[in-house]
Amino acid sequence: MKNENIRVRFAPSPTGFLHIGSARTAFFNWLFAKKMSGVFVLRIEDTDIERHKEDTIDLIMDSLKWLGITWDEGPDIGGIFAPYRQSLRKEIYNQYAQKLIAEKRAYRCFCSPDKLEEKRKASTKDKGSDFLKYDRECLKLTDEDIANNLQYGRNYTIRLLVPDDREINFTDIAYGKISVNSKIVEDFIIIRSNGLPTYNFSVAIDDIQMKITHVIRGEDHLSNTPKQLLIYDALNSELPRFVHLPMILGSDGQKLSKRHGSISIEAYRDEGFLPEAIQNYLALLGWAYDEKTTIFSLEELVAKFSLEDINKKPAKFDYEKLLWLNGGYIRNTDDKILSKLIYGRLIKSAPQKNTDIVSGINMAKIEKIIPLIKERMRTIKEACELISPFFYKVRYAEEIKNFFENEKSEAANILNNTITVLEAFSDNQTTSITFKSSLIEPELKKIADKLGINLRKVAEVVRIALWGAKVSPPLFGTMEILGRTETLNRLKAYSENF
Numbered sequence: 414m415k416n417e418n419i420r421v422r423f424a425p426s427p428t429g430f431l432h433i434g435s436a437r438t439a440f441f442n443w444l445f446a447k448k449m450s451g452v453f454v455l456r457i458e459d460t461d462i463e464r465h466k467e468d469t470i471d472l473i474m475d476s477l478k479w480l481g482i483t484w485d486e487g488p489d490i491g492g493i494f495a496p497y498r499q500s501l502r503k504e505i506y507n508q509y510a511q512k513l514i515a516e517k518r519a520y521r522c523f524c525s526p527d528k529l530e531e532k533r534k535a536s537t538k539d540k541g542s543d544f545l546k547y548d549r550e551c552l553k554l555t556d557e558d559i560a561n562n563l564q565y566g567r568n569y570t571i572r573l574l575v576p577d578d579r580e581i582n583f584t585d586i587a588y589g590k591i592s593v594n595s596k597i598v599e600d601f602i603i604i605r606s607n608g609l610p611t612y613n614f615s616v617a618i619d620d621i622q623m624k625i626t627h628v629i630r631g632e633d634h635l636s637n638t639p640k641q642l643l644i645y646d647a648l649n650s651e652l653p654r655f656v657h658l659p660m661i662l663g664s665d666g667q668k669l670s671k672r673h674g675s676i677s678i679e680a681y682r683d684e685g686f687l688p689e690a691i692q693n694y695l696a697l698l699g700w701a702y703d704e705k706t707t708i709f710s711l712e713e714l715v716a717k718f719s720l721e722d723i724n725k726k727p728a729k730f731d732y733e734k735l736l737w738l739n740g741g742y743i744r745n746t747d748d749k750i751l752s753k754l755i756y757g758r759l760i761k762s763a764p765q766k767n768t769d770i771v772s773g774i775n776m777a778k779i780e781k782i783i784p785l786i787k788e789r790m791r792t793i794k795e796a797c798e799l800i801s802p803f804f805y806k807v808r809y810a811e812e813i814k815n816f817f818e819n820e821k822s823e824a825a826n827i828l829n830n831t832i833t834v835l836e837a838f839s840d841n842q843t844t845s846i847t848f849k850s851s852l853i854e855p856e857l858k859k860i861a862d863k864l865g866i867n868l869r870k871v872a873e874v875v876r877i878a879l880w881g882a883k884v885s886p887p888l889f890g891t892m893e894i895l896g897r898t899e900t901l902n903r904l905k906a907y908s909e910n911f
């Protein structure tokens with residue numbers, strides 16, 4: 414049973430992907446709802462027709478679902494809840510606006526944008542100030558004037574009649590007591606001339622109508638709150654509690670942008686992060702349980718999360734820390750689950766031409782590879798890139814072909830010796846010198862000793878030849894999984910460069 418006394422909402426505007434900051438807002442709302450067994454509502458704020466992008470609604474919902482954030486209400490579309498959409502609630506906002514007009518808490522304004530602009534210019538000139546409150550010209554209209562204007566079909570907006578001198582007070586759970594005098598707030602527009610509500614109006618009406626008890630959102634909305642409170646006041650509605658979440662900055666203290674790492678949840682999914690790691694990291698952006706704990710399972714977060722522990726100090730987004738955290742989650746994930754994730758990704762990015770494939774992508778092989786790389790895996794994508802030469806032909810880039818330009822004869826010598834030694838091995842696991850890492854390593858060490866060089870040098874040459882890259886999974890295990898034939902093929906192919 415849900416506790417109807419706790420109702421929260423996440424209210425994204427569909428203008429783009431789900432930003433890391435919005436995801437944090439969604440997650441904090443969701444955590445609080447879960448902790449309190451309350452209701453979590455998803456509301457799409459799509460009344461800004463200029464910025465609206467319809468296809469981003471699905472993107473946002475997909476990212477939320479990937480993060481494990483589900484909503485508890487909305488129009489039923491075949492057993493699942495669609496989100497609420499403000500664009501479908503126009504009637505509701507207009508009914509409230511009409512009620513406010515009837516109660517003289519709002520009025521129609523027939524001033525055209527040009528006229529308002531003239532007023533603004535005149536005022537700036539006269540008073541040397543660039544802050545202009547609407548001069549309430551239309552508040553003076555008689556009922557007859559209004560009826561005439563309506564009869565002629567003149568466009569109008571609806572403005573809230575803001576009290577002249579009233580302290581607007583509220584206590585934000587993170588930011589503390591906030592007080593603003595209504596003197597600095599003009600009679601702002603609540604319904605535009607196209608009949609659509611402005612942001613502050615639709616948010617307040619929805620929060621009232623949907624009986625939202627806790628408004629948890631980004632601090633960029635702190636400055637909108639007084640206007641919304643005036644709407645609550647005009648409608649004589651009970652106030653929710655407010656918690657504004659601190660700004661998220663990049664690790665250098667600058668505004669968060671792409672140069673600090675990906676900023677959309679979609680990108681993190683594409684980069685092969687685990688949703689559990691992202692959840693954990695999001696929770697740390699503005700909330701802390703104590704000064705030291707950074708790793709929390711979802712159950713722990715639900716149990717420990719509290720609005721009172723939200724910090725107003727800007728949070729720093731540290732991509733390296735997130736990578737580290739993701740690596741930790743990967744190491745705690747069962748190899749079978751990791752294999753599935755890697756498999757899915759490899760299959761999706763498999764080259765079109767069959768000739769590029771040296772070995773079919775299959776789960777059994779991936780499961781053998783995982784122990785080689787698990788300790789250093791940071792994302793699924795990185796892992797796939799690292800291990801793709803197990804499955805695809807290696808194509809040597811120019812820089813790799815010329816890698817040993819200044820030491821050609823030594824590299825050729827190392828390769829030839831290695832080829833000779835490996836040819837003596839058998840692919841057949843039943844004979845005595847099977848192609849196993851524990852047997853390959855001492856043979857290569859012998860080559861190093863014979864040539865009077867370090868095993869590291871031998872490994873470097875063999876790695877470049879085998880992997881076409883400077884980095885590979887641990888070499889001897891890699892050779893074993895690749896098998897004798899393919900290993901030799903690659904060593905021979907590379908030695909043609911000398």
Ligand code: GLU
Pocket residue numbers: 424425426458616629630631634
């Ligand atoms: N639609 C607003 C946004 O995306 C959020 C409004 C709110 O949470 O009050 O920023």
